[in-house]
Amino acid sequence: MTKDLVIIGGGPAGLAAAVAAKKAGIDDLLILERDNRLGGILNQCIHNGFGLHTFKEELTGPEYADRFIREAAELQIPYELSTMVVDLGRDGNDKIVTAMSRERGIFQIRAKSVILAMGCRERPRGALNIPGMRPAGIYTAGTAQRYVNIEGRMPGRTVVILGSGDIGLIMARRMTLEGAKVRCVAELQPYSGGLKRNIAQCLNDFDIPLLLSHTVVDIKGKERVESVTIAQVDEHLKPIPGTETEYECDTLLLSCGLLPENELSGKLGVPLSRVTGGPLVNESFETEVPGVFACGNVLHVHDLVDYVSEEAAAAGRKAAEYVTNVSESVPADDEAPLRLTGTNGVRYTVPATIRLSHMEDSQVIRFRVGSNYRNATIRVTAGDRVLLERKKNVLAPGEMEQLTLKKADLETLPAGSEIVFEIAM
Amino acid sequence: MRDVIILGGGVTGCSIARELSAYKLDLLVLEKNSDVCEGTSKANSGIVHAGYDAKPGTLKAKLNVRGNEMMGRLSEELDIPFKRNGSLVLCFEESGRATLQRLYDQGVANGVKGLEILEGDAVRALEPAVSDSVVAALHAPTGGIVCPFLLTIAMAENAAVNGAEFLLNTEATDIRVISGGYEIDTDKGTMQAKVIINAAGVHSDFFHNRVVGKEELKIIPRRGEYCLMDKNVGDLVSHTLFQLPTALGKGVLVTPTVHGNLLTGPTATDIPDGEDTATTAEGIAELTAKAALSVRSLPSRSVITSFSGIRAHEEKDDFVIGSPEGFPGFFDAAGIESPGLTCAPAIGEVLAEQVAAYLKAEKKSDFIPTRKGIPNMALAGPEERSRLIAADPRYANVICRCELVTEGEIVEAIHRPVGATTLDGVKRRTRAGMGRCQSGFCSPKVVEILARELGTDPAQIRKNNPGSEFLTGYIKEDI
Known part of the structure; x- marks a missing residue:
């Protein structure tokens, strides 16, 4: 199979990029999405506050995604669901995308251009080196969000949250609304990593304490979390002995940072920023591999989806431009x-x-x-x-x-x- | 009355079970946890030691060299990953050379082949990441790495295929001598057998002492903490790097794992509770500082998880294997600490011979020595991938994206003999959740697949033992 443009990821970035590329005249394009529906992580972000910049109204995550999914449908942009891209390579100017799905098995696409829109993942407990036991009841905030918002299931009853990233704040409110007791949110830094509006609306409104300059120093419980111990940290972020408080709980949620998911970019040899973990891009959101573009959280982690859409649309237009130039053999400038x-x-x-x-x-x-x-x-x-x-x-x-x-x-x-x-x- | 009950489904118990399953015997493995490979066997270095560490004449020395020899063929029979990557014992000071020579001599006396002492530059030529401060090293080309989970699980599967029965979630609580054998109390009732094999790990002293009626054995649980690093730094070294003791104390290792991660550890702390597998900030700091001595630059920012395991250290510092005087039919495999993983095949061989002789058991004519591993899409070539998908399209449905594990592999792991019933069980058999996101994305999907395949509700699905369920109810239930 050949394509002018393959977009890896059907979340907000991939959708906006595809819509823009299509509008810029690229008909031979395809979105590959690993989940069984378009929309990406927005599908589980059922809280509102999305789209204030783009649509001048407050939408939920699924509503925001739906605007783009509808537009993609109207533009008849093709997509494949439940499809995982497992390899990415190059053959001359062409990019070789290898993917798998139950319907198609393993298949390859030779593409003129690729837009990377794979999003990001959460930093897990192991990468945080939190000492203690390793029982059930320790989740990243996003995993817990999926259980609650997609599956309607509670991952715990009494919760401590480490990290005040936006997902952690949102989940503090969500867990409370769904019937859990959130005991506190501990944040290692002396400031929150989340949006100010989320601290007000998700913590303050529910009397959930935010403990700045605090971290988890122990987890107890053999099968299930029984308690976590939180201590204050000094200016070097090291726990201060004597400041420990043990919180009884059955759940520890982690919201300690998001990491752009660039394993595929690595296979293509795309150089990454040491700071963001995302590809280094030029003004066209093009990586250092010509014809390979990146947008959304795979590029750098955003707070607001509106900016993802804006950035992705630019990437889509520029990818379209690239495809046109390659097709017309416009020489690359140096x-x-x-x-x-x-x-x-x-x-x-x-x-x-x-x-x-x-x-x-x-x-x-x-x-x-x-x-x-x-x-x-x-x-x-x-x-x-x-x-x-x-x-x-x-x-x-x-x-x-x-x-x-x-x-x-x-x-x-x-x-x-x-x-x-x-x-x- | 059964012929044989084995207490403990760790690597030792499973090895004995596999060897005994070649005989016409009614064989049962009792395991208190929800799966085999849940104790010491699940959290160790995964090293196949060459055999220079133990004093000549000890059981550890003898069985280490034999176990190392057996591992190649065993890994082929059981279709598990094993690599003879060679090991280096690093010496950081001129004053350490005598110790290095002693290890060399000990190894030669133990029958270890191919040992050589290399000068610092030769060490770095062989393994360029080795620290400049290394003055010499003992090179053991027969040292290797193996997956401790798959070794244990494969032996259990193979034993089960050959008729051994596994009773999980069943804890032996006491043992007594009865006429013609032994009786065991468990939390599921009492059972009797002519032969009891004590492979109970950190609890093996309890069963031995109850049988002989005195405090003969004393297991000191010794905790070791580890850090596992991302596969993107897994090729930092190709050999397993041990250390002679340094100014920081007893050494730690830096090794590639057979799956391509980098592993550092273990610390060694004697603890009162044999189930206390907590990691500590001090332990991780200690092992990071020690591991950093071995290599020029330790990628400690690439840690994806830390864990600790408990070694069953026996006070007298050697394995206790065989039947104690005056208690025929009771066989110990106690005090199995390092190099226990390496020795497991040899312990199985030795004990199976003793038990078979005691019971005058005959060999089966239809014993199946081989086992085919779960297909591995991540490692499969294009043709094998296509063949697997053509046979079952679930092999194209990726569940764990970090390690590229598909629904097909997970379903297979669940329906095998001694199959996975828990998330950890799936993880150890397929590597789903072992990668850099540490199951953030795949755990809800694996829970769903487990529930579907086991015909139960997701709320019943556990991480490992009862009480480790992931879900506590439905939303708004408690409002």
Whole structure:
């Protein structure tokens, strides 16, 4: 089978990318989705608050997904469900996608272009090195969310949550609403990794304490969790002896970070960012492997799905452009791109490079900061030149930031210039 | 009265069961946990030791060398992964050379083949990741790695196919001598047998002492903590790296596993409770610091899980194997700690001979020595993948994405002899949930498949033993 464009993942990123690519004139495309329905993780995010930016209304996760699923259906975009891509390779300019499904068995697609939209996974207990026993009752927040919201089952009755990422906060509220007792949310850092609105709506409204600078230092229970011990940590994030409190509970939920799922990208030799764990991309969301694009949480973990859709739509349009150019044998240009870097509190930028020849009139740059700041200025410079300064009342690691660079400001820079994003106090 | 009851379905008990299943005997394995391979056998280094560690003349020495020799053929018969990757005992100080030489001499005396002492540069030429501070090493080319789960489970399956019965979730609580044999109390009633084989791991002292009527054996549960790292760092080393004792104390190992992960550990802490498999912050810190001495750069950020196992250390520091004086028909396989995994095939061989002679048992003519492993889509080539899928399309339905485990493999694991009934059981047989997400994505799906295949409700599905159910009820039930 050959395709102009294969999109790996039918979640919000894959759907928005497919819709945009189709609208840009690519008819020969296919979405491969591993689950048995489109929509990805949104299907289990039954809380509202999605779509405020995109649709100017508050939708639930499934409703938000449904908007895109309908649009994809209207555009007659083909997709395969319950299909797992197991390998990704290259043959010349072509990408070879190997996938498996019950219906089709094992099959290969030769594609001109691929969009990576596989999303992310949660950091498990083992990667956190939490000491103690290993009984049942320890779940990542997302796994618990699936049991509750998809299967209608409770994974526990009395709950402690470690990590104040958004899924952890959302699950604190959900578990409470469904009849469980959430004893507290412990957060290792002195600040929450979640959105401010989630702390207000999911913890404060339900009187669930948020213990900042605390972590789990022991888990007891042979078959099922019987208690977890929480201690305060010092400025080096090390537990302070004598501050331990034991919480009786049968469940520990973990919301300790999301990791872009780039195993397939690795098979293709796509270089990844050491900070985000996602591919390094240029202004077109194209990885360093030409014709392979990335968007959504596989690229960098987002707080708001609206931005995923926006980013993915751009990736879809650019992939369409690539397919057209490859088909018409437009020679690739070898201009040295502008290099974007973050420093002094700015952890990374997406994109990491900009080719002026492919840049639109303006380009949104997204990034995260490394800790909390008040009344800070984000400064963008190239050499001695200040390209942009933006005052911010509050900056927090849990909230993705964005700035827009104008092409007109960049055109005078020497090829290969470094553009530095930093926080100036 | 049965012919033989084996107490304990660990690697030792299962090996004895497999060897005895070649005889015409009525054979039962009692296991208190919900599956075989739930005690010491599930949490150890997975090493097939060369055999230079134990003092010449000890049971440990003799059975180690024999077990190591047997492992190649056994792994082929049972279709399990085993690799003779060779081991290196690293020496970090000039003053350690004498100890290294002593290990070499001991190995030669024990009959270990191919031993050599290498200088530091030769060690690094063989294994480039080895730390610059290593001055010499003992190289044992016969050292190997094996999957302790699959070894145990495969032996259990093979024993079952040959007629051995496995009674899981059944805990022996006492034993007494009766006319013509022994009687065992269990939480499911009493049972009698002419022969009892005591392979009860950390509890083997209890059964021995009850039979002989005095406190002859004393098992000291010794806990060892481990860290398992991601497959993306599994090729850091190809050999198993041991350490001579260093300034930090008794050494730990750094080894690839037979499945391609990297493993470090174990610590060694004597503990009062033989079931206390907790990990500790101190233990993990200690083993990380020690393991870092062996290699130039230890990828400790790539840890995907940590765990601890309990070794059944007998006070007198050797295995206790055979029948105690004056108690014919009662056979010990007690105090089986390292190199117990390596020795298991040899312990099975030795005890089966003794038991068969005691019972004057005849060999079966229809014994099946081979077992075919569960198909493995992750390792299968394109043709085998296509063949498996053509035969059963469930082999194309990926359940565990990290380790590429399909529904077909999981269903097969459930319906085998001594099949999986728990999430851990599925995990050890198929590797579903063993990968870097540690079952975050696949556990709800595996729970669903287990419930469907076992004809029960998902709420009944457990991680391992009763009480380890995942689900506590329906939403809004408790409001």
